[in-house]
Amino acid sequence: MNNIYLDHAATTPLHPQAAEQMTTVMKEIYGNPSSIHAIGRQARHLLDLARAKVARTIQAKDNEIVFTSGGTEADNLAIIGTAIANRDKGKHVITSSIEHHAVLHACNFLEREGFEVTYVQPDENGLVGVEEIEKALRDDTILVSVMFANNEVGAIQPIKKIGSLLESHQAYLHTDAVQAYGTEKIDVNDLQVDLLSASAHKINGPKGVGFLYIKNGTRIDTLFYGGEQELKRRPGTENLVSIAGFAEAASISSSMLDEKRQTYKQLKDKFLQTLVDEEIEFMINGSTEGSVPHVLNISFPGTEVESLLVNLDLAGIAASSGSACTAGSIEPSHVLTAMFGGGSERTRNSIRFSFGLGNTENQIVEAAKKTAEIVRRLTI
Numbered sequence: 108m109n110n111i112y113l114d115h116a117a118t119t120p121l122h123p124q125a126a127e128q129m130t131t132v133m134k135e136i137y138g139n140p141s142s143i144h145a146i147g148r149q150a151r152h153l154l155d156l157a158r159a160k161v162a163r164t165i166q167a168k169d170n171e172i173v174f175t176s177g178g179t180e181a182d183n184l185a186i187i188g189t190a191i192a193n194r195d196k197g198k199h200v201i202t203s204s205i206e207h208h209a210v211l212h213a214c215n216f217l218e219r220e221g222f223e224v225t226y227v228q229p230d231e232n233g234l235v236g237v238e239e240i241e242k243a244l245r246d247d248t249i250l251v252s253v254m255f256a257n258n259e260v261g262a263i264q265p266i267k268k269i270g271s272l273l274e275s276h277q278a279y280l281h282t283d284a285v286q287a288y289g290t291e292k293i294d295v296n297d298l299q300v301d302l303l304s305a306s307a308h309k310i311n312g313p314k315g316v317g318f319l320y321i322k323n324g325t326r327i328d329t330l331f332y333g334g335e336q337e338l339k340r341r342p343g344t345e346n347l348v349s350i351a352g353f354a355e356a357a358s359i360s361s362s363m364l365d366e367k368r369q370t371y372k373q374l375k376d377k378f379l380q381t382l383v384d385e386e387i388e389f390m391i392n393g394s395t396e397g398s399v400p401h402v403l404n405i406s407f408p409g410t411e412v413e414s415l416l417v418n419l420d421l422a423g424i425a426a427s428s429g430s431a432c433t434a435g436s437i438e439p440s441h442v443l444t445a446m447f448g449g450g451s452e453r454t455r456n457s458i459r460f461s462f463g464l465g466n467t468e469n470q471i472v473e474a475a476k477k478t479a480e481i482v483r484r485l486t487i
């Protein structure tokens with residue numbers, strides 16, 4: 108049986124060119140970028156090139172990119188780093204209740220440290236309203252953190268509008284763009300964001316590397332203490348192999364953005380059409396219009412998420428119940444709970460299918476047919 112991987116929002120396969128680049132660096136470039144000799148300078152040169160490549164994908168300046176160990180660290184650095192550095196200006200932070208746990212748990216930490224956090228609720232489509240952010244905004248708000256696209260339902264948030272709202276306010280704007288980087292056009296200047304997180308393993312890069320964009324002039328503290336790497340914002344010898352792989356994946360992804368968007372949208376539409384043709388009952392969680400093309404979250408009335416996932420797995424289909432970090436636990440998704448309320452059946456019968464590199468139309472049709480068969484079996 109051939110497996111069909113439809114969990115690209117959890118992680119993606121490494122792009123062959125990224126793997127090739129990493130292998131070359133692993134074998135040939137072993138210097139420490141901080142060493143002043145030729146071997147070190149060779150590594151530094153590669154690091155500088157990688158930084159420039161990544162910066163270009165979001166229209167940032169090279170010195171505004173800080174490489175991290177991934178999206179989680181980027182989110183933590185953005186939220187805790189700016190809150191601590193700006194506590195003399197206020198102790199209020201705004202975020203949404205549908206953020207990834209990397210943001211939510213960092214905010215919980217701030218609350219324990221005496222900060223006040225407002226968690227704005229989304230609507231039924233998973234959309235966080237600008238008006239809701241405006242209502243929550245106070246003179247002492249120092250940070251607003253709203254994700255670019257939700258990882259469970261794909262809903263794209265109005266970051267540009269929030270950026271305009273904060274234009275004349277002291278609060279910094281952070282966006283967790285981990286699920287959007289790779290399918291959405293991102294221009295940090297146009298969006299007016301001060302901080303933006305991204306992760307390599309969601310765009311066919313390696314796991315364990317990401318970046319935080321920090322607009323020049325942003326007051327931010329470091330989370331770690333050590334050497335002077337990454338402009339002292341993230342000390343520690345740089346993970347050059349992964350950074351080089353990330354830069355390769357980011358360049359490829361950025362140059363193929365339109366193509367990727369179109370392909371994933373077609374796969375999403377095909378999957379939905381096949382379910383319709385199979386005449387099973389389902390509801391889409393979130394709106395297909397305002398969402399990233401690779402994520403599709405579907406509720407199957409009369410089923411239970413655990414049996415759905417087990418049966419899909421047995422049929423060779425890799426999908427997920429939402430955030431990979433909470434998959435496997437029986438707790439209902441915090442995102443679907445925020446959208447539909449804790450009592451809603453949708454929090455217990457929904458599956459996230461996410462598309463990406465390597466998926467073909469034939470696979471999608473086969474996966475949708477098998478899904479329909481399973482749903483029919485489980486609802487008898």
Ligand SMILES: Cc1ncc(COP(=O)(O)O)c(C=O)c1O
Nearest residue numbers: 177178179207209258285286306
């Ligand atoms: C929206 C979002 N933010 C942050 C993360 C964490 O990124 P990483 O796995 O690179 O730590 C994820 C990963 O699932 C995510 O989807």
